[in-house]
Amino acid sequence: MPFPACRAALLLDQYRKKSRLFRSNVLLVPLGDDFRYDKPQEWDAQFFNYQRLFDFLNSKPDLHVQAQFGTLSDYFDALYKRTGVEPGARPPGFPVLSGDFFSYADREDHYWTGYYTSRPFYKNLDRVLEAHLRGAEILYSLAVTHARRSGLASQYPLSNFALLTEARRTLGLFQHHDAITGTAKEAVVVDYGVRLLRSLVNLKQVIINAAHYLVLGDKETYRFDPEAPFLQMDDTRLNHDALPERTVIQLDSSPRYVVLFNPLEQERLSLVSLLVSSPRVRVLSEEGQPLAVQISAHWSSATDMVPDVCQVSLPVRLPALGLGVLQLQLGLDGHRTLPSSVRVYLHGRQLSVSRHEAFPLRVIDSGTSDFALSNRYMQVWFSGLTGLLKSIRRVDEEQEQRVDVEFLIYGTRTSKDKSGAYLFLPDGEAQPYVPKDPPVLRVTEGPFFSEVVAYYEHVHQMVRLYNLPGVEGLSLDVSSLVDIRDYVNKELALRIHTDIVSQGTFFTDLNGFQVQSRRYLKKLPLQANFYPMPVMAYIQDAQNRLTLHTAQALGVSSLHDGEWRTGAVGLCLGRRWQARGSQLPSPGQLEVILDRRLMQDDNRGLGQGLKDNKRTHNRFRLLLERRTLSSEVQDGRSTSYPSLLSHLTSMYLNTPALAMPVAKRQLPAAGLRSFHPLASSLPCDFHLLNLRTLQAEEDALPSAETALILHRKGFDCGLEAKNLGFNCTTSQGKVALGSLFHGLDVGFLQPTSLTLLYPLASPSNSTDVYLEPMEIATFRLRLG
Template sequence: GGRLGCTSAGWLPAGSLLPSTGSYRVIHPLSPIPSSWPSRSGGVPPTLSLAPGAHLAHGRHGATLSLQAQFGTLSDYFDALSKRTGIVPGMKPPGFPVLSGDFFSYADREDHYWTGYYTSRPFYKSLDRVLEAHLRGAEILYSLALSHARHAGMDSRYPLSDYALLTEARRALGLFQHHDAITGTAKEAVVVDYGVRLLHSLVNLKRVISNAAHYLVLGDKEAYRYDPAGPFLGTDDMRLNQDSLPEKTVIKLDTSPRFVVLFNPLEQERLSVVSLLVSSPRVRVLSEEGQPLAVQLSAQWSSATDMVPNVYQVSIMTRLPALGLSVLQLYKSFDSHTTLMSSVRLHLHGRELPVRPHEVFPVRVVPATSDDFCLDNQHMQACFSGLTGLLQSVRRAGEEHRLSTEFLIYGTRSAKDKSGAYLFLPDGDAKPYAPKEPPVVRVTEGPFFSEVASYYQHVQQVVRLYNVPGVEGLSLDVSCLVDIRDHVNKEMALRLSTSIASEDTFFTDLNGFQIQPRRFLKKLPLQANFYPMPAMAYIQDKESRLTLHTAQALGVASLHSGQLEVILDRRLMQDDNRGLGQGLKDNKRTCNRFRLLLERRTTANKVRGALFPSLLSHMTSMHLNAEVLAMPVAQEKPAPPALRSFRPLSATVPCDFHILNLRTLQAEDDSLPSAEMALILHRKGFDCGLEAKHLGFNCTTSQGKFSLGSLFYGLELGSLQPTSLTLMYPLGAASPNSTVIHMDPMEIATFRIHFG
């Protein structure tokens, strides 16, 4: 609260940086300012005169206090604490309290809790996560491609300039994760600048991935030619502008094969349904070896009842290698014995909408009824309301669980301070979302997936159930396309209501790394009970756990036992007086994506394990946040050279290990790559007390041991050196022999590696 007087530079406010030379006077904040100095008050205060690097001296009596001011570190603090208490350094002093957890949620005054920014501008929170996944995939694939090119003596042909694109994308992501961007609390013009940077980097990363994939899938590496003007592989999707949703690439079919390269960014083998858009319903898909594959053919919809003409969705169930590339062939064929058609039925509920007949997909209009209907696969059955199209219950292992969804609307206060980019100040409990017209419910059923699409005025929800063994088929895929641009001071939420007796406790993650228990506190206002959800939130009782996995950071709460509630988007017309100077009026059409995972808890490890996801839950989150990328070969004629799949790993990675990154380090010229790489590993903590012995979910662990020596197929590990996380400090000698490492759960370790 005081002011600092500087005779050479005039008055400086408290907290200013001082010049490195000169002498200064420090004025006590409760003392009057000298009359000889520019001030509104007079008098001579006791002063402290401070010259840089000198000791502080008391000005009234001229006595030296022998006090030295310097910056301190945590080590200084704990060393002083150990000296004061007589405790051996590193040992916990007895009787000292321990604080764990975080500071969420917090208010700066009254009941002004900063819980709104958890959700503000969700479009860009989603784009940030997409860029993050692409950056990791591009870093790993670039490192592998460059290493194999060097091993073959072809690095001179490889586009080393792609390294500068990786650096630029890293910086764009780091800039966006500055507090005013990822929080959605920047001015509109600044948001556009952030979005342009993110989109530019995303386009560049797709180029890096396609260039690396081009080299790695060529059967004859001597045929490799990099042409920046005509890339060999196209992209999986396109965004017209920085605030546009992605549009998937349509593959034009012909009687000659079109090749598609699939990239799996996960370090685990993956059985997934991959959906592509093609120009003809007469499609045949072959594997790399030429074997015909069964496919599901579905319509591509432009609205609730209108199909996109001449565009069809073909879905293939395929097993993809870990961190690898697979090749598919598609061509136009009138031999359709491998094509399995989807069936479509519409619940119009009295609405007279035109439903055009379609020669490929006959549409059946169902009379208005409130009867529930169900979709099922080999693991579960999900039942929906025929009236609303929203989820009602889930049956697993012969047990039925209530699991219903509904949309809600929060308003803001009518007097004094109102909700803004930072603050969530609701006008009371949420009210049910009441659109002007009942929804159109469209049900699609097929052999590989079935889905229910509910079209409301401001939100379109699609719940998809995959009929796939393993991870994909054990959870429900949920997406909500939200558009509230005609709302005024409203926030839309999705509430899950279950029969789980969770009482007042629920769990959210911290930065996707650890789980933090939360409690609903009735004594606090409603807005104080919301918490950030970067990756997941769950509720549980002794029998069951329901996890909501998210592909974008949002705000979440559990306001009643058995409930989870997530804010989808917020449109607020005024500033909340926290420095932004404007409201949130630049809403976009935003697609929020989730996975709903219901697990049965066993008797083992129920107490300690509550703070960890299960291995299945970890894998579900990774499947959601690291989607398969499909890149069609750009050239149609003549036929491309022989392509073959790429399997970079010669051993299976234990499924509690996650390769955070395999990043090529920069050379002395920071725009070029060096021969060294940083391998960053994370061993996850997981709950053993959840049933994970599911069909197709084959997961093995190794008690923290991991052999890196022969991990990468075709590449010999020349040296391995453990370092600090930032690679600044070596933690051991570089050795080609010590390639078996051990990590404890929740540890992250960085290694500097060099391939021979």
């Protein structure tokens, strides 16, 4: 058989075997793999060789085959034609798949569920860059538009547009399947990290420059000086693999000013914390009115205060997408400067504790009694021995809800195949984390926030309760500072025990967009029951829902089925449930992997273990909500929805307010003005995904057009937050974009495809838009 014929016969034999997996004789065969088509010669060789084989096959009618290159559209067009249905219709006999392909195993019990957590430091840095990019895009668009409207565009650094472009490309690069997943080689990870940090620093410069212009009362005085920026950022990172260090504001006889940026499209009330050089500090509003503040110590360890640095915290109401201004003065206002009280539990450890006359401090050598912190919405109980969360009681309920936290350790199996960057192959059930020494606990209580920090050898766990009305006060701020660099083949997990009867079902989100139900399956191995958690996970029963919001993608599961068990009556531990005859509830759980350190490759292409762990700050919000009867109709469906309160809690966590101290000391108070870009907040079921200045066609400078990308959230109405200070308004999906921006007119509005490549309608003078729930829409508009 001649050469083309034998190769064509071999290829056709493989195609015929593959076709048995399809329900029609129309076959789709992707061509390519990792590291393919990276040279022009390979493109040519592949194309021309396959074309010769296709030509040979098509020239033999007795082979009954028609082969050609094609796109996905070509494949589906051929499929519809073969099955005799209209394009877009469902061919008879074809099944419909809903959901996703998680969790996935390529052989035996080798489930690819480890990469959900691998290298969590960079998963968090990715989220930080994403939030800064969105904030920088919005502020830059507003600043450029207002500068052009005032005839000052020549004074504004339009060249910052190139920094935005580079940051977009960096973020897109890190979405690669070996970057955000944590499955790249160590040298490549370093390159990713350097790029991420460089783009983050550049975005901070864009935000600083835009905020500087927008808060000036007299725009004519604006001068851009790259060598002496007007504003500083609130934190800096010394290296790509270092945690951020917060800026300390030096106080003296001259007043210091701070500009605050709210990246949310709704007005927000948040607690803003700043580091200052003295506890003798007064904070004034933009109008010069003194504000009540909470003063607390700044700690470098469990027992050591940082000398000459303290933290000032105050509630601030910031306009939607806007900027606020504060003034700090050296001085003491006894009526409004409120100190925090601190107590430290040493549990028998011989340690000295720093003291400061400004902060009442009590040292407790030993004590195991549980204690509680409270705000206007809830009372939260902690273990006096471990410092970890135990239960929550809402003010409108008599019974407390069990929310019991513990740390666990997973090992890896001793056989040939072990856990690696991709695979999670545990050696059995997780074992309790047992530190060498008992934890040191530090409890801080004050008028605006109270917190408990438990210092363990490998993790510092902080739970903070805000005493504020609205979103901030309705959830718990939880963070874990993890350092497992001395571990060998171990993984650290956080498990939350509840008395929620979840019946083996839990929920995780897909890309922060949809929420999907997951089922704990006993027939599958432990590692098969883990799923990715990009933004949130929750468990629920008919009465309650507990949601864990996250600021970094991690692996999550619920390894207890949460069903009713037969057992002795009366062992309810004082919880809310009532015994059903001899039935006792098996508590529902949520479990999240915090970090993993693995010494070997798992033979999936990386060629090395995970040994480059960093000190990693994992941030969460824990939200307990009450469900009503109207929400029960959704039980049993494959999809679910967060509440509006849950949506906003996630936004508060992932898009924090940014504080920027003014670098120059001598500035009259009248020189700065708060900036209100929107005439009113967007409805709270709308999210402004971006307000992005588009590039001019001729060069790399910004054009006069802007892309506005809106998302209307789908939400569950059956979770009530009434009488809890959570006020939220919706508009049934309608937004009047023409009157949205304060001081700016919408010149024209054109709906486009999500990527802006294709117009969906002609430009219109009508600026009223409507979105269905879960829809995302992109508009090209001109502001002036």
